[in-house]
Amino acid sequence: MLIYNAEIHTMDSRGVIAKGWIDTENGKIKNMGEGTPNLIPEDSINAEGGILMPGFIDAHTHLGIIEDGLDFEGDDCNxxxxxxTPQMRAIDGINPFDRCFEEARMRGITAAASSPGSANPCGGEIAAIKTNGRRIDDMLIKKCGIKFALGENPKNVYNGREETPITRMAITALIREGLYKARRYVHDMDSYYSDSENYDPPEYDIKCEALMPLLERKIKAFFHCHRADDICTAMRIASEFALDSVIIHGTEGHKIADIIAEEKIPVICGPVMCDRCKPEMRGLELKNASALHENGVKIAICTDHTVTPIQYLPLSAQAAIKGGLSFDEAVKTITVYPAEILGIDDITGSLREGKDADLQLYRKGENPLDLMSEPVLVMVSGDICRREV
Known part of the structure; x- marks a missing residue:
């Protein structure tokens, strides 16, 4: 499929191609260039000067794992x-037939990270997925990390049962215990593989197995935390175990933006468009993303769907502009930056030859972040999901 006469926002070092074209084949971007292509097949799309850009990416959601319009029956999040529970996998709870996948596609969102919830200090494995498909195995981009949660959520869940953990100390101790066990498990496995005559393999432990890639830095540790002190606890754990880590929410990140920057830990900000629904969100400010960015922290904007419906991801980025973020940076927070944070930037998040054909097209002069805007063309891995041109 050839798309030509487009203002191409590449979201990489090439910036904006004022008049360009992209040719896709077998789900990938085959070629792209400036000007007008030499050959224009009959089934090509004339963008008529419209904005062609990568599909949006929501870096933190519970898409499909908390289903729309259902209560307990459709909630497989916690x-x-x-x-x-590091052994839990989001892909085993996601229903790709949940109608919110279609609502995401219709608004140009072509990929998302779907995560276990934050009831547990460790909730399980996060999956980066495409928003188009009928079988989650085919939609999976990457198993990108393990979800941890600090602060109010685990405290509330287990305090009601009078079970551990009911304090921040206990939450952190449980995480630390699990990681130390996994570290010892890795050591014992290494000993066995290097000298099987003198060492026996450790007894199989599914939790330790799930944490092994984390300790080997093959996947990332995603820490749910709102308060500044919880963010610091997450950074403490990450340092102690040399984890490649990410902060989810980071609501009070603006209070310690310089400290987060020193640790070089990215923050997935959001939800932005919500009320201060619990004590640890009292520090919610629209300026959060801007303050973090100004201090050199890599950021992404998320909806935390279903907290904010996923189709309002672009509007959430626009709200961050009201908080001080520039338009160009706001667009990056829902395209290339989340791709980099999730470790899928070799596949999606920007437009370049060889990457997946995750594209969206807007009419000339339209603001892609505006509430009233909708793409006239959406492609996910080369499949046309919406076409009005």
């Missing part, structure tokens, strides 16, 4: 019978 296995809150055990506070430490």
């Amino acid at each position: 296995e809150s019978t055990d506070p430490f």
